[in-house]
Amino acid sequence: MSTSPKSKTGWAIIFVVIFFFFPLKATAANEPVMRVLISQENKARFRADGLKSILVKGISPRPRSIKSIDIIYRNGKIYYSINNNLDSWFELPKSFNLTIENNDKRGIWYKNRRYAGGLTVLLNDQKLQVINYLKLEKYLKSVVGSEMPKEFPLAALQAQAIAARTYALKLLGKNKLFDIHSTQASQVYLGLEAETPKINRAVKSTRRLALFYENKLIEAVFHSSSGGRTENSGQVWKYQLPYLRSVVDYDQKSEKYKWSKKITSSELDSLFTDLGGLNSIQVIKKSNTDRVLKVRLHGPYGNKNISGKSLRQKLKLLSNKFEVDLKFNQKSKDDNLDGMNYLNNKNNFSLYNGITSNLAPFPLPKVPEDYFLLVKGYGAGHGVGMSQWGAKAMAERGSSFRKILKHYYNGVQIKAY
Structure with missing residues (x-):
């Protein structure tokens, strides 16, 4: 059935309005961006790596290209100084929101670590809150290297990548300001230094794979070593989940067995x-x-x-x-x-x-x-879910990441999210 030029224009307008107000549908297939809380303190310092600059938005009407910025919260006020000029400080309003970015693959220095993506700084609960924004797969390359020794077999690293991806996806969008902590409160994230070629390969080879139970993302918890047998979730937390049941562990060679x-x-x-x-x-x-x-x-x-x-x-x-x-x-x-x-x-x-x-x-x-x-x-940790040292032992015996994951998470499906 043909349509008039006028009706075609009307449909075009409707399409533009829908795309503008409901962009998530158009970008649903895109890779998620994680918001990782990496610090809550009274001071923060950021700098470029090498000769390149960092781009800071929020300290002037236009973004500023600088080498470094120091921020301090003191006596109820926020001050900043740029380019190591610690004799000259400027005040920021309490409602400030700074973003720090660059196009350098070596990342942005914060404390003694480098971070990919962008960093946001805001005042929350009387602390300077530093949040790292970066794509999920880039985030996982650090998490796997932060949570599991890089010397572990590839299959164990792949299992860790899928468990960590599932854990992150489960928390995505649950918190207003950030999605996940960078510590053991969630899963450890140590920035670019944690990446290695082998870990990057483990993440890339399992891209988009996650763990599901009855078509829902699972609580993909994991721990270092169970001491011979993992624990039922109901013995540690409030609810007993069907896929987090006690199973035999193979962690006898763990340093913390x-x-x-x-x-x-x-x-x-x-x-x-x-x-x-x-x-x-x-x-x-x-x-x-x-x-x-x-x-x-x-x-x-x-x-x-x-x-x-x-x-x-x-x-x-x-x-x-x-x-x-x-x-x-x-x-x-x-x-x-x-x-x-x-x-x-x-x-x-x-x-x-x-x-x-x-x-x-x-x-x-x-x-x-x-x-x-x-x-x-x-053992070490709560003992629920995947044992990292057990995964290592299974991988050394020839088990694939699929076999490892299905051993520690009962009845799950491994598929693309």
């Missing part, structure tokens, strides 16, 4: 001031994979129950898969664990490695200065 930590009596006093120090620890609940879920602490001022996760954070342990014991601070002939047992009969006291619902008959006396708490543990 077994570890130990000594904590002195004085350190316990400073860590548990609310209890007046720590006399004893009672493990009262463990998961099926032997992770500590709940403990009871006894001190001179009373006692309280806390989660294994809280105790892990308090004692700065690698995981909550651990056992505790008190030792005398002297090498014993009969004990090769740097000390002798403080408790001869663990069933009579509250410091022991078993599980019970009963409280100890009485708390231990205050730990003397010549005793220490010995914690022996397994």
Whole structure:
């Protein structure tokens, strides 16, 4: 059916209006841009790499090409200085929004790292918030190198790339100011320095691949090492997800498969001031994979129950898969664990490695200065999802990235997003 010139013009106008007001549909196939929060501090410094300049927008009516810029938030005001001229400072309004860009593949220096893409600086919650804007695949080249050793087999790096891509896509657009942290709060991102040719190959060879369960992006969490078996998500977080179930791990060659930590009596006093120090620890609940879920602490001022996760954070342990014991601070002939047992009969006291619902008959006396708490543990991280050292072992045995991912994430599909 033919149309008149007038009707063709009308359709053209409608198309332009739709494209202008709904551009996301036209660009849906484009690569997403990640907004990565890399810093929240009271000062920031940015500079070009080498002889090239950086382009700064927001300090003058027109973008300025400069070598460096320093920004300070002090006494409720924001000041900036350019080109290392620290004797001359200018004030910015609190509603400022700076963008810093360049066309140099070596990136922009911030602190001791270089970043690709562009950087935005704004004031939020009394801090200078620095956000890195860059395309997803470029972001992943840094994340994979930041999260996993570059020497790992290609299949393990590919599995890490897909897990990290899925994790990032799941968070895209959820926060108003940024999408993701650059730390272990999300996944580690260390800028251009983390890239290597092998890691770039792992990312490029898995481009657009992500993990799905019933056609929805999964929570693609991962960790360093589980200590022999991964954990059910419901034991760590609120919900048990069908694809995050406990499976056998192959992380026995991990540097953190077994570890130990000594904590002195004085350190316990400073860590548990609310209890007046720590006399004893009672493990009262463990998961099926032997992770500590709940403990009871006894001190001179009373006692309280806390989660294994809280105790892990308090004692700065690698995981909550651990056992505790008190030792005398002297090498014993009969004990090769740097000390002798403080408790001869663990069933009579509250410091022991078993599980019970009963409280100890009485708390231990205050730990003397010549005793220490010995914690022996397994693995590193929360233990849910993919084990990075397990992925390495599977790859070394010939498993593909698909086999690795389907082992650690039950029932998932690996397909383009």
